[in-house]
Amino acid sequence: MTYLNSPLTFKGLTLKNRIVMAPMCQYSVEAEDGNPNDWHFVHYVSRAIGGTGLIIMEMTDVEPDGRITSQDLGLWSDEQIPAYTRIISEVHKYGSKIGIQIAHAGRKAQDAAQPVGASDIPVVLFPGESKTGKNLTLPRPLSTLEVKEMVGKFKEAVRRAVKAGFDTIELHGAHGYLIHQFHSPGINNRSDEYGQNLALFGVEVIQAARSVMPADMPLIMRISAIEYMDGGYDLEHSIAIAQQYKAAGVDIFHVSTGGESLPGKKMPGNHHGYQVPFARAFKQALEVPVIAVGKLDDPYLAEATLANVDADFIAVGRGMLNDPYWALHAIKTVTGEIVPPVQYAAGISIR
Numbered sequence: 001m002t003y004l005n006s007p008l009t010f011k012g013l014t015l016k017n018r019i020v021m022a023p024m025c026q027y028s029v030e031a032e033d034g035n036p037n038d039w040h041f042v043h044y045v046s047r048a049i050g051g052t053g054l055i056i057m058e059m060t061d062v063e064p065d066g067r068i069t070s071q072d073l074g075l076w077s078d079e080q081i082p083a084y085t086r087i088i089s090e091v092h093k094y095g096s097k098i099g100i101q102i103a104h105a106g107r108k109a110q111d112a113a114q115p116v117g118a119s120d121i122p123v124v125l126f127p128g129e130s131k132t133g134k135n136l137t138l139p140r141p142l143s144t145l146e147v148k149e150m151v152g153k154f155k156e157a158v159r160r161a162v163k164a165g166f167d168t169i170e171l172h173g174a175h176g177y178l179i180h181q182f183h184s185p186g187i188n189n190r191s192d193e194y195g196q197n198l199a200l201f202g203v204e205v206i207q208a209a210r211s212v213m214p215a216d217m218p219l220i221m222r223i224s225a226i227e228y229m230d231g232g233y234d235l236e237h238s239i240a241i242a243q244q245y246k247a248a249g250v251d252i253f254h255v256s257t258g259g260e261s262l263p264g265k266k267m268p269g270n271h272h273g274y275q276v277p278f279a280r281a282f283k284q285a286l287e288v289p290v291i292a293v294g295k296l297d298d299p300y301l302a303e304a305t306l307a308n309v310d311a312d313f314i315a316v317g318r319g320m321l322n323d324p325y326w327a328l329h330a331i332k333t334v335t336g337e338i339v340p341p342v343q344y345a346a347g348i349s350i351r
Helices: 037-049 076-092 143-165 178-183 202-213 233-246 276-288 299-307 316-320 327-335
Strands: 008-010 013-015 019-021 056-059 096-103 168-172 221-223 252-256 290-293 312-314
Touching: 008 096, 008 143, 013 096, 019 290, 019 327, 037 056, 037 076, 056 076, 056 143, 076 096, 076 143, 096 143, 143 168, 143 202, 143 290, 168 202, 178 202, 202 221, 221 233, 233 252, 233 276, 276 290, 299 312, 299 327, 312 316, 316 327
Parallel strands: 019 056, 019 312, 056 096, 096 168, 168 221, 221 252, 252 290, 290 312
Antiparallel strands: 008 013
């Protein structure tokens, strides 16, 4: 028995295999007004042709100033819906399912004239991490009323994603973006209700998202299990936050780490599978399906992660940038055989 190529049904979502394409911003200079273009069409459809079970489209923002850069995608207008539907329809032709990551960059919005965030604490980026080459502007804390309005913006973006035809929704609560900023003790210094209960903003976003999603559509939350900045939170904190997110309506956790600011004494790992133990911890503590991510592009490591019940899905990012057909090649490596697209059968041997 192999695991990588085994199908899985959860709620109303049935996947042909356990392989997930992790969301990765494309920073496409032709992404005018947040709309996906031909680059995005080819980028995502080619991974469906390449055998990926679930494709998660890149971080897509709820308002223009919520983007990391002005070259990123958005879903703040109904006029943007058709461009996403075009991609979804083509992806479905090849038996893949597709979700979208809904987010707001908060204090990490590099092109915003005035970034907003949970507080006025600035972010410290890695050298070269700035996509614009500029230092980030000090963020302005959202007022309590603005926080509540932001929940509505997330809700509307999710509504548009459902209308476009996505199979699942992922909320971005990791890597130092807005939801993460609220549930991080080291970033959130508010004195209102959103500072007294660090999970409250995320809980309200989740509840708002669920209110416009079909009951049988899974809701995924990407979360950083630990922070690497000095004084950053640990696994115990993230699991406690995740318990509240689960109760609010999250079905699956996509477990990553860090991204909140420049690491301090605690540095992220650079070895294959370095984040798998965090996925395992979430799976055991929360008793929900989890997606493991982080240097899992070795097919045997991906298979072992599933076989050892460390995770229910494996997500591959950079490996799929390198190889659009990573899923087909990984399945062939592990199982010894694949079913390639008929158009490519002459070039991709079945055994």
